[in-house]
Structure formats: C-alpha cells, structure tokens
Amino acid sequence: MYLQRSVWFGRLISVLALAAAVSCGASPQTDYPTDLAIEARFADEPPAEPLIAERAFLSDTAFYVRFRRDGEVRYGGGNWADQIDINDPEAEGAYLLPLQYEQHVPWQETPDDVRPIHLLGPDDWAAFRERVLAALLPVESREGLVLHLGIEDFFLYYDEDGSFVSVVIDAKPGDYAVSRRVSFNEFLGLGLPELEAFIAERGVTSRRIAFSTGDTGAYSLPFLFVNLDLPVAVFVRDPPAATVYGDGSRVAPYVQTAGHVTGSHTMGILLRPVSSVYRLLFVATDTVTQPVRSITLPVPPAGGVEPIRKQAAMDLVAWEERLDDLTGREPSKGRISYLIDGEAFFTRLIDAITQARESITLRMYIFDNDDYAARIGDLLKRRSNEGIDIKVLLDGLGTIVSTVEQQESLPEDYKAPASVREFLETGSNIRVRQAPNPWLTGDHVKTVIIDRTLAFTGGMNIAREYRYDWHDMMIELEGPIVDVLQYEFDKAWAHAGFLGDLRYFARRIGPKPRNAEDIGVPMRALFTRIDDPEIFRVQREAARSAQRYIYVENAYFTDDALLVELIRARQRGVDVRVIVPLVTDRGPITRNNILAANAMLEHGIRVYIYPGMSHVKAAVFDGWACLGSANWDRLSMKINKELNIATSDSAAVEALEDELFRRDFERSVEVTEPFPVRWSDHLLELVGDYVF
Numbered sequence: 001m002y003l004q005r006s007v008w009f010g011r012l013i014s015v016l017a018l019a020a021a022v023s024c025g026a027s028p029q030t031d032y033p034t035d036l037a038i039e040a041r042f043a044d045e046p047p048a049e050p051l052i053a054e055r056a057f058l059s060d061t062a063f064y065v066r067f068r069r070d071g072e073v074r075y076g077g078g079n080w081a082d083q084i085d086i087n088d089p090e091a092e093g094a095y096l097l098p099l100q101y102e103q104h105v106p107w108q109e110t111p112d113d114v115r116p117i118h119l120l121g122p123d124d125w126a127a128f129r130e131r132v133l134a135a136l137l138p139v140e141s142r143e144g145l146v147l148h149l150g151i152e153d154f155f156l157y158y159d160e161d162g163s164f165v166s167v168v169i170d171a172k173p174g175d176y177a178v179s180r181r182v183s184f185n186e187f188l189g190l191g192l193p194e195l196e197a198f199i200a201e202r203g204v205t206s207r208r209i210a211f212s213t214g215d216t217g218a219y220s221l222p223f224l225f226v227n228l229d230l231p232v233a234v235f236v237r238d239p240p241a242a243t244v245y246g247d248g249s250r251v252a253p254y255v256q257t258a259g260h261v262t263g264s265h266t267m268g269i270l271l272r273p274v275s276s277v278y279r280l281l282f283v284a285t286d287t288v289t290q291p292v293r294s295i296t297l298p299v300p301p302a303g304g305v306e307p308i309r310k311q312a313a314m315d316l317v318a319w320e321e322r323l324d325d326l327t328g329r330e331p332s333k334g335r336i337s338y339l340i341d342g343e344a345f346f347t348r349l350i351d352a353i354t355q356a357r358e359s360i361t362l363r364m365y366i367f368d369n370d371d372y373a374a375r376i377g378d379l380l381k382r383r384s385n386e387g388i389d390i391k392v393l394l395d396g397l398g399t400i401v402s403t404v405e406q407q408e409s410l411p412e413d414y415k416a417p418a419s420v421r422e423f424l425e426t427g428s429n430i431r432v433r434q435a436p437n438p439w440l441t442g443d444h445v446k447t448v449i450i451d452r453t454l455a456f457t458g459g460m461n462i463a464r465e466y467r468y469d470w471h472d473m474m475i476e477l478e479g480p481i482v483d484v485l486q487y488e489f490d491k492a493w494a495h496a497g498f499l500g501d502l503r504y505f506a507r508r509i510g511p512k513p514r515n516a517e518d519i520g521v522p523m524r525a526l527f528t529r530i531d532d533p534e535i536f537r538v539q540r541e542a543a544r545s546a547q548r549y550i551y552v553e554n555a556y557f558t559d560d561a562l563l564v565e566l567i568r569a570r571q572r573g574v575d576v577r578v579i580v581p582l583v584t585d586r587g588p589i590t591r592n593n594i595l596a597a598n599a600m601l602e603h604g605i606r607v608y609i610y611p612g613m614s615h616v617k618a619a620v621f622d623g624w625a626c627l628g629s630a631n632w633d634r635l636s637m638k639i640n641k642e643l644n645i646a647t648s649d650s651a652a653v654e655a656l657e658d659e660l661f662r663r664d665f666e667r668s669v670e671v672t673e674p675f676p677v678r679w680s681d682h683l684l685e686l687v688g689d690y691v692f
Contacts, residue, residue: 050214051222051238053119063097064107065223065236067212076102084232095234096150096221117225118199118206122214125224128198129164132191136182143179144172146347147187149235151468152219153347168219169347170379174354181347188233195226245374245417253403256419260396261437268436272500276438282530283439286638295560297599298567305604309573313548313622316648320522322545323646326538327524334479334520336645336652338659342467345460345474346376352450353379359389361449361489365398365442365629368463369416369423370407376462377420381428392424393493395443396434398461407465433496441530443492444629444640446474447485452515455482457643459617459629472615473660475627475645479520483513488525488643521649528630528642535630535644536562536637542621543569551661552619553579553610556631557596567603577606579664581614591678598674608668617644618660625653 054073055066064077078100137145137156144157146169153169157176172178199209211224223236269276324330339345353360360383367373384390399420417423421432435443448456458474460466477485490513494503526535536559543550543565550569557563557580570576578600580593597607618627628644630636647653 050122050212050216052121052212053210053223056117056119056210056223056225063225063236065099067222069102072104074102074104075107076100078236080234084234095232096152096237097234098237098239099222100239117208117210118204120204120209120211122212124202125211125213128195128211131198132187132194133164136180136190138179141179142176144176146178146181146351147184148181148343148347149184153343153350166215169350170354170375172350172354174356177355178347178351181344184233188231192228192231196228244415245369245423246415253400253418256400257397257404260400260434261440264396264436264438268438271498272436272438272495274501275495275504279441279530280439283441283639286634290634295564297560297564298571298603300602301571306571306573308575311547311573314545314624316623319542319545319624320648322541323524323538326541327526327534329524331522331524332479332481332484333518333522334477334481334516336520336523336647336649337476338656339456339458339474339476340659341471341473342460345456345458345472346467348476349448349456350376350379352448352454352456353383356383356388356450358451359391359449360451361391361393361447361486361493362462363393363443363445363447363489363492364461365395365444365446366402366461366463367392367394367399367420367424368461369403369418369420370410370464371414371416372464372467373420373462374417374423377424380430381424384429385427390428390430391489391493392430392432393443393489393496394420394432394434395437397437397440398442398444399434402461402463407463407469409469410464433493435492435496436500442635442640444636445488445492445643446629447489447643449482449486449489452486452513453482453517454478455485457485457628457645459615465613466615470613470615471610471664473618473627477645478517480516480518481520481523481525481645482516484525485643486513486515488527492641521647521652523645523647523649523652526626526628526644526646528636528638528640530639530641533638535626535628535642538646539619539621539626540565542619542624542626546574546621547572548622549575549577550619550621551577551579551657552632553614553616553661553664554619554632555581555584555613555615555617556593556633556636558592558633559637562632562637563596563599566600566605570604575606576600576604577608577661577665579608579610579614579616579661579668581612582609584613594675595677597671598677601671601674607671608665609671610664610668614664616660616664618656620653620657620661623650623653624648625656627656 049068049070051067051069053065053067055064057064058080061081062077062079064075066073066075068074076099078097080095080097084095133156137158139158139162144155147154147156154166155169155172155176155178156164156166157173159165195209207228209226209228211226213222213224215221220238221235222238224233225236226233320331339348360380362380367377380390380392403416403418403420421434424430424432446457446459446461455477456474457477459472460474466472491504491507494500494507497503526538528535540562543562546569550566552566557578566576566578578597580597584593597609600607616627617630617632618625620626624646625648626644626646628642630642630644636642
C-alpha cells in the first residue's frame with residue numbers, strides 16, 4: 001500500500017493532458033500505435049527500478065508511453081477520452097489515469113495527431129517538487145499534507161532524515177499528524193506558476209511537458225504530463241496487483257440474512273429475554289396505534305401564506321432549562337467541529353486511527369464489504385496487530401443487507417468478502433459483535449471513539465458511497481460528551497454479547513467513564529430508545545417553540561407529526577426552510593419526500609432540492625442545533641436506536657449554519673411549483689407510516 005519516497009508532484013499535478021509525443025524536436029518513428037486493440041496484461045509486479053519515459057503521445061481516445069521495465073523496452077497506455085477531452089478549452093483540471101496495459105510488441109503506425117512534448121527526468125522532477133513543497137509542507141515538524149487526487153488520498157511528509165515521502169493515507173505513520181488538506185486542483189493552481197518559472201529557467205520553450213517522476217512501488221505514479229496551454233494535469237498510475245477479498249459471490253449475504261434474522265428470534269431471545277419481550281411490546285403497540293396517531297395536515301389559510309415576521313427568537317436559556325425537564329438530565333459539555341462529506345471525515349478518521357495509542361471502539365449500522373470499506377478494515381486490522389484494543393459493534397441486519405447492494409461506482413473487478421465479520425476477525429485481534437435485530441428493530445447509531453477521549457458521530461457508515469458519492473456529515477467531539485458516547489457504546493457492546501441482558505444490566509449500574517478532558521461548551525446527547533422517542537419529543541417541542549427560523553436537512557421525510565409542526569411554525573410567521581434530495585437510495589421514500597415537499601410548498605415553507613444524494617441529518621431551531629444519526633421517519637423517531645448531539649452554543653450553531661446550511665441553500669434548487677403526483681404515491685405514503 002505504500003508509495004515509495006521520490007517524485008511527488010507527479011503525485012500531485014499529474015497531467016495527462018498527455019499532449020504527448022516525442023522529445024522536443026524529435027521526428028516521429030514507426031513504433032506508434034493506432035488503437036488499443038492489443039492483447040496485453042496488467043502490470044502486476046512493483047518495479048525494482050523507476051519507469052523512465054522514452055516516448056509519450058496520445059490519440060483522440062488514448063495515451064501511449066514507451067518506457068523500460070527491468071531493462072526491457074515496454075509499450076504501455078490506456079484510455080482517457082471518457083474523462084478528459086484534450087481539445088476542449090474547458091477541460092482545465094487534474095486527472096488520474098491508470099496504466100491499463102503494457103506489452104513488448106512495438107506499436108505499428110504513427111497517429112496523425114502526434115504533438116511534440118519535452119521530456120524531463122527524475123532529477124528535474126525532484127528539483128521542481130522541492131520547490132513547490134517548500135511553501136506547503138513542514139520539514140522539521142511531525143506533520144504532513146493530505147493531497148486529494150481523484151479517488152486516492154496521499155499523505156506527504158518529510159521523514160526524520162529530511163527525505164520526502166509520499167504514501168496512500170491509510171499507510172500514514174502514526175507519529176505524524178495531518179496539518180492540512182489540499183485538493184489536486186488547489187495544488188495545481190499553486191504549482192503551475194512555479195512550473196512556468198521552472199521550465200523557463202531551464203530554457204524549455206515547449207508548452208507540453210512530461211516528467212518521469214522516479215516514483216516506484218504499489219500505487220506509484222511514474223509519469224506526469226502537463227499541457228500549460230489548457231492547463232490540464234494528469235497522473236499515469238502503475239496499478240498494483242488486485243487485492244482479492246472473496247470470490248464475488250452474491251449468494252452468501254442472503255444466507256447470512258436469513259440466518260441472522262432466525263438467530264435474532266431464537267437464541268437471541270433466549271440470551272436477551274427481557275429486552276426482546278420489551279421491544280416486542282413497544283413495537284406492537286406503536287404499530288397498532290399508528291392509524292390513530294395519523295394527523296391531518298392543516299388547511300392552507302384562505303388569505304394566503306402568512307408573511308415571515310421579524311420577531312424575537314425563543315429564549316435559549318429557558319429552552320435549555322426546558323430540555324432538562326424533557327430529558328430528565330442536565331447537559332454535558334464538549335468541543336465540536338463539523339466534518340462535511342467523505343473527503344473531510346475519512347481523512348480525519350484515518351488520521352485518528354493511525355495515531356491511536358490504546359483503544360478504538362467502532363459502532364456502525366453498516367460496515368460494508370466494498371473496496372473502500374475493505375481498506376478501512378485493513379487499517380483497523382493492522383492497528384489491532386500493533387497492539388491497539390479494537391472493538392467493532394455492527395448492526396447485524398444493516399451490515400449484512402448492505403453487502404447485497406452494490407454501488408454503481410464499485411470497480412468491476414473487485415471481489416468482495418462474503419462476511420464482513422469474518423473479514424475483520426481473520427488475521428487480526430479485532431473483536432467483532434453483531435447486534436441482534438429482534439422484531440426487525442435496529443441499532444442505527446454511528447460512533448467511533450479513539451483512546452476514550454476523541455469521538456466521531458453523525459450520519460456516515462463505513463462504505464464507499466459515504467466517501468465518494470453522497471453528501472453527509474459527521475461531528476468530531478472532545479470533552480466530557482465523549483464519556484457519554486463511550487458509556488453508550490459499553491452498554492450496547494455488553495448487550496450484544498453472551499447473556500446480553502445480564503451484562504447490559506451490570507454495565508448500566510456500574511461506574512460511568514471519566515476519561516475525557518473537562519473542556520468545551522454545553523451540549524447534550526439525545527436518544528431514540530424503544531421505550532422513549534426522545535429525539536422526536538425534543539424536536540417537536542423545538543418546532544413549537546421557534547419564533548424566527550427553522551432549517552432542516554434530511555433525506556427521509558416521512559414523519560407526519562413533525563411535518564405538521566413545521567407547517568404550524570410557518571403559519572406563525574416563522575421562516576422555515578427544508579433541504580431534501582430529489583432522489584434517495586430508497587424509491588418509496590423518494591415518493592414520500594415528493595408528497596411532503598408539495599405539502600410544505602403549499603403552506604409557504606421554502607423547499608430546496610439538493611443536487612445529488614444528501615444523507616445529512618441536521619436541524620436548527622432559533623439557534624439550537626440538533627444533528628446526528630436520526631432521520632425524520634418512524635424508524636428513527638420511534639423504533640431504532642439513534643443518537644443525536646444538540647447544543648445552543650452560539651459559535652457552534654453559527655459554524656453549522658455557515659458550513660452546512662448556507663452552502664447547501666446556495667448549491668440547491670429552490671422548488672417553486674409542486675411536483676407531479678401519482679395515485680400510487682398516496683398508497684406508498686400510507687405504507688411509509690408503518691415501514692419507513
């Protein structure tokens with residue numbers, strides 16, 4: 001998994017604007033290709049020596065590079081036309097492309113569109129790299145820079161000897177910390193002016209440059225091509241041998257699902273009789289009484305929608321006192337920061353995992369078996385074998401069912417492990433437990449706790465879509481609030497083990513953790529438990545108390561009671577704004593969202609459609625924020641275990657509004673006309689009151 005030290009900007013600004021050809025001034029020869037219709041193999045061995053480009057060029061659809069591997073001339077290349085149109089003046093940016101094949105046989109003919117290119121070697125690259133990094137990367141401190149390059153994240157740093165090192169982030173050394181993150185396009189903007197000056201000093205007049213970076217090893221980026229006229233940068237990556245986790249079979253998850261559900265209602269009930277019967281009582285009661293609780297939406301006022309009133313916000317001091325009564329406990333405190341989207345969260349998570357000194361506890365609704373989740377799993381396995389005490393608690397049904405589904409962006413040749421639990425336990429010291437799902441109830445909480453002093457919680461699971469595809473948010477926490485989350489994990493871990501009810505009771509009456517530093521501002525953890533829909537009750541009261549504004553972002557908008565409270569707030573003159581995705585990962589909920597959006601629009605609520613899948617679960621009521629794992633649906637509000645974090649701290653709430661809501665309002669499309677509705681949507685809405 002390591003990228004060997006050396007040639008870096010090739011890892012950064014790799015420009016496969018492959019405006020390539022031959023060395024500047026060289027005449028075309030007869031070893032050029034016309035297409036990729038060649039029997040070839042993937043490079044499956046890390047090179048012992050750097051790959052040095054002797055010729056490089058492109059056609060309208062592909063790039064080609066002649067180089068030496070192990071002393072032999074090779075002809076390699078790949079397709080880039082599906083990612084970049086080199087003739088498009090709007091193609092500016094950075095790209096990462098694989099070296100898809102290599103062969104011994106020379107190319108047969110010269111393409112018509114060969115363009116001259118100036119080739120630069122590893123020494124040139126090293127000099128340029130040091131020049132660019134001087135302003136960005138600390139040399140003497142134990143810190144490094146994370147560079148986001150396409151689907152790969154690299155950690156760049158100088159080691160104790162002052163030598164430059166670049167590794168994929170999951171191979172980051174634990175005694176180094178991430179000082180900053182930089183996107184490839186940001187780095188491109190910083191590096192291009194330096195490149196202009198660099199080549200001018202060397203008397204290079206060509207606007208098309210190719211570096212041989214000298215990079216070697218798995219995930220290496222040996223070639224960098226730059227077209228300064230566009231500008232475009234593209235890395236050519238020498239692919240490592242594929243890691244095979246399984247045979248790709250999709251049968252095993254269905255067998256696991258049946259076995260897990262059966263086990264949850266046989267041995268699971270025998271080992272947890274009290275909690276199982278308790279859950280059955282409340283699930284059955286809620287299901288039977290659901291029709292009685294159905295609420296008719298208020299009729300829009302005949303005179304039109306009430307204008308927004310400029311009135312005083314609710315008294316947050318009084319509200320916090322009210323929360324003490326509603327929850328039966330006083331707030332904790334802590335420091336909070338927001339990690340919005342997978343790039344920010346997983347970078348920080350990996351940084352924290354690599355720096356863990358004693359323990360990691362991970363509680364997830366879903367730990368998928370896709371390629372990205374497997375990389376996180378490999379990192380956890382490595383840390384467990386280095387002596388870190390790691391416990392992983394999974395919702396059994398959530399995790400198993402997720403392995404049946406496949407994201408469209410999953411690499412076609414990836415072979416997934418059939419069992420996530422078996423994958424995590426094999427070859428490691430990780431302890432894994434799967435929470436049972438009696439009566440199909442679930443544990444929807446997501447927390448990661450490092451050394452009992454640092455915690456992450458929110459909406460993200462461990463899966464590829466959360467890293468690359470979806471919009472979502474996690475919270476980083478320090479302070480006594482971490483003790484609260486650790487206590488919740490300890491109870492859930494005990495309950496998922498042998499004789500779960502007895503162990504849960506013993507842990508509940510035992511001492512509470514006292515490990516976190518006494519820092520931060522007032523905040524509290526809120527819960528959904530089978531006998532107490534606390535998150536629902538508190539947010540309903542917040543909507544009733546708000547006087548100025550309510551902002552909500554949630555993917556699953558099927559709870560009628562909360563919808564009614566938003567409408568009533570708007571009728572009082574409150575500025576109510578809601579962000580939902582147009583299409584969710586669950587088709588029936590998408591249709592429920594459409595009905596909810598139409599109802600809100602009819603009553604004067606401003607509805608925004610997020611461009612893509614937003615999985616964020618956050619709300620702000622007059623300066624009080626509530627965010628975490630809970631959706632605005634029946635499962636999250638009444639049935640499943642959930643955890644939200646709430647605070648009235650002005651700095652924390654203002655940061656949430658600035659970093660999440662204001663940005664999402666700007667990037668979303670405001671709805672001005674109702675969506676078309678089918679008759680079946682109303683039937684799905686009735687079913688949704690029970691199922692979703």
